[in-house]
Amino acid sequence: METVSVPQALRRAPGLPRALAAVLRFCRQKVLGAIGAVIVVGLIVVAVFADHIARYDYDESIPGARMQPPSAQFFMGTDNIGRDVWSRVVYGARISVTVGFATVALATVLATAVGVSSAYVGGIYDLVVQRVVDAWMSFPALVIVLSLVAALGPGLLNLILALSILGAAGASRVVRGAALSAMQNPYVEAARALGAGHVRLILRHVLPNVAATIIILATIGLGTVILAESALSFLGFGVPPPYPSWGGMLSGSGRSFMYRAPWMALFPAAAISLAVFGFNMFGDALRDLLDPRLRGTRGRIR
């Protein structure tokens, strides 16, 4: 009798690898999300390879090229002291990406620590922590971040710190909720009954169950953080000059010379909008795919 081995009989039809198929499905279902993803990847590439993409240094004044309109040599024109706007926008991507990812990473760690511990320990600790979060969240985001940045002083690191403290508060509330519901599961109780310690319970049983929530929060947070960074730099509380932040390029000389050289303001403005658009669309699509329960409107800082 002829026999067929099971693995052979069940062999999948030849086709695309699963990962690629998943990507293609994502593109078909979430067109805007796919466009967002392309923008995000493009932005990261530009940020990483800024040295090769920019034609000049970000603070290099080109002799005899003050306020040149866009041309083949200067894609986006030059500014009032003869710096190439294209190169500055390219280096600006590095700031946005750095601040965005560093802030989100820090905020996520903070939010997870606060949220999970608040849910796990409970009692008075939970009550006190949640009241502090309440008070923190009753300030408008920009107002509190302005005060924080002013308190910490200017500079890239302090900016990241201030923005992540702000972002962590709201996110910790969501993580706490997710952790509370994860702790209701019978297997957590079973693990406890088997004598698992606190650390093991949190690391092995609670954390993996809130991981999806955390990833979604982080993705969505990126656009908001990039927006916040540019708004702060615009107000003069962000990344100090001469380092080119998009928001900073819109204020100061960008604003005083913009009537005579509109390209000085328009291109950074377009860059901010494009980046925020990309991160928002990508984040939205990812959230819809991973967790439909978290849908809703979300805040933004302006």
Next chain:
Amino acid sequence: MRTYIIQRLVVAVPSLLIASLIVFVLPRLIPGDVVQLMLEEKAYGKDLEELRAKLGLNRPIPVQYVEWIGRIARGDLGESLWTRRPVLGELARRLPVTLMLGGLSMAIAILIGIPTGIVSAVRPDGPLDFLARSGAILGLSIPAFVLAIVAILLPAVWWGWTPLGRFVEPSAGAAGYVGQFLLPATILGVASAAGIMRLTRGMLLEVLRQDFVRTAWAKGLGETVVVIKHSLKNAVIPVVTVLGLQVAQVAGGAVVIETIFGLPGMGQFLVEAIVQRDYPVIQGINLLVVVIIVATNLLVDLCYAVLDPRIRY
């Protein structure tokens, strides 16, 4: 209802107290000494310690905090370290500007957002829906300050038109006073309008699929009655929640917009105060903003009961 309001107010007290502590301590962490700054800029008072004592900044921070809270209870927010003018009076002068800007932008957001959301939901996937949704995505992606710059810049480049650089006082006539807020308020309201539109559309789409709406159609009621009277009221509660949240965002956005358009409101005041480390002013503004937001949240909760008779407090 009354017990509920009292309960809510009692619960708000600890949150407000913690907020007041944050409000008080945060500006004092700002590096750079206000006294030093004053000596450099204004050159009054030779002695650092003397000036510090005069301003009451030489005592321990907890003592200053308790005294500040005590004075607030008596309705006194202290005076600006620089101008020596009472903070309360200055806030009273600037609050109307910000309220006008914020109120107008919320009104614009509602007037654009809700009708567009309704039209989108009634004819989903139609050309109008497509337009409205694309517009909303754009509105959410372009930050207010970028929009403001572009809105000032493009007319100037194309037609040589620039907005007025100076502030029109209310005494100069209502038209001019309100008129100067229209552009800033629209810019501030665009993002909120986009959010409100998307939410209204989503909620309404859900309600329109329910049985009681089908019954209303079956009774032969007209489209207006079915959509506006039967459905909208049931769809609008989350929209009201978001409107409440938008108040905080508009307050934040006002900081940037007032700075760009040169409106002498609270946002501009705050930026100036932070630069000058004018503690009483920063504290006063932040405290006022927190109180407004807490009050808005209460108001939003009370609105639920009006909109949905099933909700009783």
